[in-house]
Amino acid sequence: MESSPIPGTMTGYSARAQLAESLRGQLSGLQTLAGELAEARATLPDPGGGRQWRGDAHRLYRHALEQLFTLVQSASIRVDDAIQDTRHALAGLGNDGG
């Protein structure tokens, strides 16, 4: 489907080309972000550690660490999804001639 031009600014073709350029910037940024999140995951303490302290405090700490790991992991997964979706979008724009 042919898109409509943005009135007074550019043609539909140039708008989609500019979007493609922005999506390439987005893809590059997301790839950097994925690397940083991987670094954050690797930096997280091992929830299995803490051999020297036991009891409720240690259980709570381990639970909180696991929750933190889950949050970082889910952020990581969603960034990977965003990378895939951006690639698909770029491919779609390419097929349209953008």
Add this chain to the structure above:
Amino acid sequence: MAGDLWIGGGGSTAVATSELFDDARRLGGVRDILSDCLGRIGRIDRLVAGARLRAVDAPFGAFAAERAMDDAASAIARAAPAADGLRFALIASAHSYGIGEAVAERLAQDVAGRLASLLGMVLPAILVEALPWMLGIGGAAAIGVALLPADRRTALIAAVPGFLREHSAALSDPRVVELVRLSVMSADDFGGGVLHLPPGVGRALGDEGLGILGLATSSGAVVALARPTGALAETAVSVRRFGASAPSTPALSYSDRAARVPQGTAQVRIDRYSQAGQPNRFEVYVGGTRDFSLEPGAEAWDMTSNVTAMAGAEAGSYRAVSMAMADAGITPSSPVILTGYSQGGLIAAELAASGDWDARGLYTLGAPAGQVAVPADIPWVAIEHTDDIVPAVGGTWATADPVLVRRELFDGGRAPTDVLLPAHQLDGYRQTAALVDRSSEHRVVSAIEGFDRFGEGSTAVEATLYYGTRVAASGTGPGG
């Protein structure tokens, strides 16, 4: 299985394992990374606005990417403060633990002091009552041994050290070690009880109060009592170089310094750092006790030096190190770092505390130096094993606040019995020093960075060994 490092002191109330401090450091790192991520994802999101996607009828993937980024941003926005909260909780728990431990130590010392005072008051009466029984039992045992055939008697006496070694596990029990520490600190209270000083007066003058009476007073009393028998009597000392000086390298790391503590005949090693256009700098390494007999012989690193040093007087080994330092060219204005193991650590601490030298750092391993008032502006790292009785003999860390690294060497395992004090061996302390090198805890890292900067810019390092002997009772000693 050996235990983790417990790190405390150094001007902070925080006490925790090295692992916990490492976790806190990691969580701080995670928080910083996630904060950066949050900023980055916001910037990425602004590159492509939703309205623009709709305006150009963008492919479905572009909209899906927007939703995925919103979800990721939401997760990151929750994770960053969670990491910071956990880090804060760990640091707070370390401070709470440190404060609790300090209060518990203070209470334990107070209770031990009261009990010792009470015991001092009633013990003479108990002894008078029990003396006939004790004489009877002791006399019977002595007669029994005397009636044994000579060869069996000799064998029995020869077996005593082995028996003590085989049953020495209790000496490596951390609970016994703490009991010894409290007992040592309560010796002055016991003396006050014997003299029937009112408990309030004894405590006011002792460690729990003004600190006028304490471990030094008790050790001084031991020296005074032993002197008429010839035991623990100080003598003059002499010192000589042991072999030729040898080229070396600047010391780097805790384990490197621990490895330089002399173990053989020589008791002192002095490394001279030559620097272009600068006065020489020195690192002094002092070894541990060589002779455990109470009668002073040729060896200056003996029990006489140990007890004299703990009494706060100038021990033979203290004077020998001072003489070696002077011989090496160390003046009161020469920058110097002191490292010592066991008695050597006690002597190193006393040298640093004396104000006679420009001490830039102090590093002790298994030293009974808890009562040495080293000025707070001298960086001091003290390593001690909680199953080593020797540092406990030096009492509590009441008058100094070093960065104190503790480790139970035989945690979860049985201490070997081939030596009397297995947790006090220098090899064990060298292993612990290697663990300290791997710790990322900021106090131990900051201290070693300062120590290691000491030798920066050196054009040459020359190591010299020294051997100190007691003059009055000594021969010539080994040749240099």
